[in-house]
Amino acid sequence: MTPGTRRGTAPPAVRRAVARDARRLTRLVRGSRAYEGRYAAMVEGYRVGPDYIETHRVFVAVDTADGRVLGFYALVLDPPELDLLFVADGAQGRGIGRLLVEHMRSEAAAAGLDRVRVVSHPPAEGFYRSVGARPAGTVPANPPAVLWERPELEFRVGP
Numbered sequence: 001m002t003p004g005t006r007r008g009t010a011p012p013a014v015r016r017a018v019a020r021d022a023r024r025l026t027r028l029v030r031g032s033r034a035y036e037g038r039y040a041a042m043v044e045g046y047r048v049g050p051d052y053i054e055t056h057r058v059f060v061a062v063d064t065a066d067g068r069v070l071g072f073y074a075l076v077l078d079p080p081e082l083d084l085l086f087v088a089d090g091a092q093g094r095g096i097g098r099l100l101v102e103h104m105r106s107e108a109a110a111a112g113l114d115r116v117r118v119v120s121h122p123p124a125e126g127f128y129r130s131v132g133a134r135p136a137g138t139v140p141a142n143p144p145a146v147l148w149e150r151p152e153l154e155f156r157v158g159p
Helices: 019-030 037-043 050-055 096-110 122-130
Strands: 013-016 057-062 069-077 080-087 115-119 134-139 150-156
Touching (some): 013 096, 019 080
Parallel strands (some): 080 115
Antiparallel strands (some): 013 057, 057 069, 069 080, 134 150
């Protein structure tokens, strides 16, 4: 089956985000179970604004049946970084994250990048490694929002 599909359903589509997606993407970030408890401070008050969407390469995975946003990512070109990657709690385990990473790598290659950095949320490190990211170091804590070290990883892009 194609990533993100269930039996009898069409695969999700990945499209460029537009300014009117900002509220939905913000809700997805703030509502993520991955940022409950000790990690809540990282997303408290976080906002994905229309200006951010217009400045960076932000793409959303949508359910082709109902248009629901299943996840999204943001690729910053200079310096090259996967700044955000979120999958809706109800869509996890369906290959959406893998689909978004594959799309990001394709976009990065098209932009002429040879590598993309990602500073991982600690619980997501295993996912990033499973889709090809390699360890590159550790980013120190940055209080008050980030009180812990975070893994730094790198995706190689292109041939």
